[in-house]
Amino acid sequence: MSIEIIPTGAPAGAEIRGVDLAQPLDDATFAAVENAYNAHGVIFFRDQNITPEQQVAFSRRFGEIEFNIFGERWSVPGAPEIVVVSNVTEDGRPIGIRRAGENWHSDMCYAPAPPRGTMLYALEIPDLHGLTVGDTEFASAAAAWDALPAPLRQRIDGRQAIFDFSSRKRAFPLTQAERDRYPPVRHPIVRTHAWTGRKCLYVMRDDCVGIEGVETEEAEALIAALADHIVKPAFIYRHQWQAGDLLMWDNCSVQHRAIQDYDMPLRRLMHRTTMGGAVPV
C-alpha cells in the first residue's frame, strides 16, 4: 500500500489515502497511521467497507477496547465492543444511542483513565438534497493551549479540575448504577499528550464543576472562559461525513461535538469503538 496523508489545513485533522482497512495493516503502514493520528488529532479514511470484527481488530491496535457505560444498552449483536450511534427508530424503538454528544466534550473525561481515542465508522449518512447534515466538529485543544497568553498559562498549568459525571445534561436519565460507577474525579486542566508531548487544554463546560484551590465563582468563570476559548473558530475542523468514512479522534488533543441538524426520515447510522487510555498527566 502506498499511504498518503493529507492535512485538512485546520489545526486538527488529516485524511489518509491508500489504506484499505478490510486488509490487515503491516507494521510500517500502521506506524504511519498512528503517527498521523498523534500529530493531527483526527484522521479519516474514505470509502471503507469493513465488518464489525475488522473495526474491532483495527481499534485494538491503538489500545484495549473500552466498554462504554451506555454500550451495554446499544451494542451491535455479536460485537459487544461496538456501540450503535443512530437516530433511527425501528418498530417505535431506537436502534442506538441518539443525539450523542451535541455539546462540546472529550469522551468519558469523567473516568479516572479516559479513553485514548474514539472511532466512528459511518454506515448511513443523511443527505438533504445533496447537502451534508450531521457533521461533527473538532476543536484542537493543543492549538488552544498554544494560543493562550503566558500569564494565563502560568495561572492554570498544574491545576486540577473536578470532573463530575452526574453534572452533564443528558437526553435520558441516568440509573443509580450508572451514577455510582463514576464518582467525581480530578484531572489536570492542562494535559501533556502521551505521544507528542504537546500540552492540551482539558476543560469542559458541562463536566468540570470546579478547580482545586480556586474559589467556586472564580473557578466557574475560568472554566467557562477556557471552554469558550478552546472552541474558537480558528481551532476547529468540521467533518462532513460520507458513508464509508472511518474517522478517529484523540480525546486528549481535541474536543468534539455532533451537529444535530437532521431527523427522521433522514437516517444516520454509525458504529463506534473506544480505545483505552491512561490516567491524564
Ligand SMILES: [Fe+2]
Ligand atoms: Fe463524544
